[in-house]
Amino acid sequence: DGGITQSPKYLFRKEGQNVTLSCEQNLNHDAMYWYRQDPGQGLRLIYYSQIVNDFQKGDIAEGYSVSREKKESFPLTVTSAQKNPTAFYLCASLGRGGLTGELFFGEGSRLTVL
Amino acid sequence: AQTVTQSQPEMSVQEAETVTLSCTYDTSESDYYLFWYKQPPSRQMILVIRQEAYKQQNATENRFSVNFQKAAKSFSLKISDSQLGDAAMYFCAYRSAPFLEGIQGAQKLVFGQGTRLTINP
Numbered sequence: 001d002g003g004i005t006q007s008p009k010y011l012f013r014k015e016g017q018n019v020t021l022s023c024e025q026n027l028n029h030d031a032m033y034w035y036r037q038d039p040g041q042g043l044r045l046i047y048y049s050q051i052v053n054d055f056q057k058g059d060i061a062e063g064y065s066v067s068r069e070k071k072e073s074f075p076l077t078v079t080s081a082q083k084n085p086t087a088f089y090l091c092a093s094l095g096r097g098g099l100t101g102e103l104f105f106g107e108g109s110r111l112t113v114l
Numbered sequence: 115a116q117t118v119t120q121s122q123p124e125m126s127v128q129e130a131e132t133v134t135l136s137c138t139y140d141t142s143e144s145d146y147y148l149f150w151y152k153q154p155p156s157r158q159m160i161l162v163i164r165q166e167a168y169k170q171q172n173a174t175e176n177r178f179s180v181n182f183q184k185a186a187k188s189f190s191l192k193i194s195d196s197q198l199g200d201a202a203m204y205f206c207a208y209r210s211a212p213f214l215e216g217i218q219g220a221q222k223l224v225f226g227q228g229t230r231l232t233i234n235p
Contacts, residue, residue, distance in 0.1 A: 031221050040123070042205060043225040050221060058222070088157065094221055101147040101166075101209060103223050105159035 002027045006091050006106035013078075013085070013113050021076045021109045023091035031094040032074035033103065036060060036087050043090065049074055078111060086113045116141045118208050120226035127196045128234050134181075135191045135229050137206030145211035148182065148189045149223070153203040162204070165189065167211070193231075201233045 004025045013019045023032065031050045035043040045058030049068040063082025068074055078085045088110050092103040117140045127133035139148070150162040165173045165182050173180050177197075181190045193200055206226040 033222070035225075040227060042120075042227040043223075045222060045224075048222060090159065092159075092223075102149055102161050102164055103159075103209075108157045 004091055004093055004104055004106035006089075006109050009107065009109060011109060011111050013111065015113055016080045018077055018079050019085075019111065021078070021089055021091075021111070023074045023076065023106060024072055025074075025091075025093045025104075025106075026072060027093055027104060028071070029093035029104070030071070032068070033092040033094070034058075034064075034066065034074070034076045035090045035092065037090060037108075038087050046076065046089075085111055087111060116143075116146075116208050116210075116224045118206050118224050118226040120204075120206055120229050122229045123227070124230045124232070126232040126234055127193075129196055129198060131196055132192060132194045133196055133231065135193075135204050135206075135231065137189045137191070137226055139187050139189065139206070139208050139224075141187070141208065143210060147209045147211065148180075149207040149209070150178070150180070150189075150191045151205045151207060151225075152200075153205065153228075154199075154201070159205075163191065196233050198233050198235060201231060203228045203230050205229075 007022045033048040034046040037043050044060050046064050047066040049055035055068050065077045090108045091106040119138050146167045148165045152160045152162045163173050163175045163178050177194045179192045205228045208224045
């Protein structure tokens, strides 16, 4: 079945450590996104990529980095520069010219900084 | 930049009753998509309903329907015959229309803050 796979589902990190969240899709979608979710703040866009080897900063990109070397993969690195990294992270994808227009989401990754 | 506002952080309704969740948005574009997503305790985001701005007819999906008022920039979700499984966070979202896809950033979804819906048995 086609879909988006995020891993790990739960992750604990010590302060000062970088951590990478994986996002893989087999939907043949061009665009991929990373959102951060905090209580009471909805979903905020971190980074997005509309095509391989290209990506753009979203609204809260500071302290994060991404890469898009393959169409299927869009990993997110939470660096030690991110001041408040504890959050729920959602990856999503969108097919170009899709008739439906909506994003498809993974199941999310919960990052906790100890 | 587009913004989406959900003014009701929490709502509750009796099982089998009807509830309406509010959403307003701000945009200068004439064509766009609007969505309602549901996020149950599992945290998986599930599309509930979508509305294309060029369509005057309100979208309907079984017990879910919208009241789309383009001039007022309002997009409310009505849930009829509420069921216990409807309990979740509901997010309203905005996206530019596909013909703008070549423009950087046009494919972004902008979300509201969410409304937590509780169903009372």
